[in-house]
Amino acid sequence: MINMNIKNIILPALFATILFLAAGCQVELPEPESPAAKLYLEKCSVCHSAKHPKILPIRIWKKQVKRMEEKVKTSGVREPLTEEELRIIIEYLEKHHRNRAV
Numbered sequence: 001m002i003n004m005n006i007k008n009i010i011l012p013a014l015f016a017t018i019l020f021l022a023a024g025c026q027v028e029l030p031e032p033e034s035p036a037a038k039l040y041l042e043k044c045s046v047c048h049s050a051k052h053p054k055i056l057p058i059r060i061w062k063k064q065v066k067r068m069e070e071k072v073k074t075s076g077v078r079e080p081l082t083e084e085e086l087r088i089i090i091e092y093l094e095k096h097h098r099n100r101a102v
């Protein structure tokens with residue numbers, strides 16, 4: 001009886017772990033269906049998976065996005081962001097960023 005119970009716990013846990021690993025490193029972004037999230041995902045997952053906005057405060061995000069755009073310009077992996085795209089992405093990050101000063 002005890003053995004049965006352990007199996008019932010271990011097997012689903014193992015299965016969940018495998019699924020999680022198979023899904024890769026992509027985190028679930030906030031409001032994934034919004035146009036801003038889709039734009040963010042499209043533009044910021046070219047070289048690495050899109051990072052969750054919560055990992056950084058907005059002050060750092062603004063610098064980080066600039067740094068990333070420098071890489072885009074030197075590598076040519078995609079077109080640089082337009083003013084409009086930049087605004088939407090910064091607004092999206094601002095809405096979901098880590099909400100405290102560092």
Ligand code: HEC
Pocket residue numbers: 043044045046047048051064065068069071072075077089
């Ligand atoms: C041209 C390829 C490229 C694109 C496009 C790109 N990145 Fe990056 N990103 C990198 C590289 C390379 C690193 C690691 C080296 C570094 O931080 O300089 C990095 C690192 C980061 C980090 C630090 C990650 C960590 O876990 O420490 C963040 C945050 C980040 N990128 C966000 C973004 C955002 C937001 C965008 C979209 C505006 C973006 N990236 C687009 C190449 C890119």
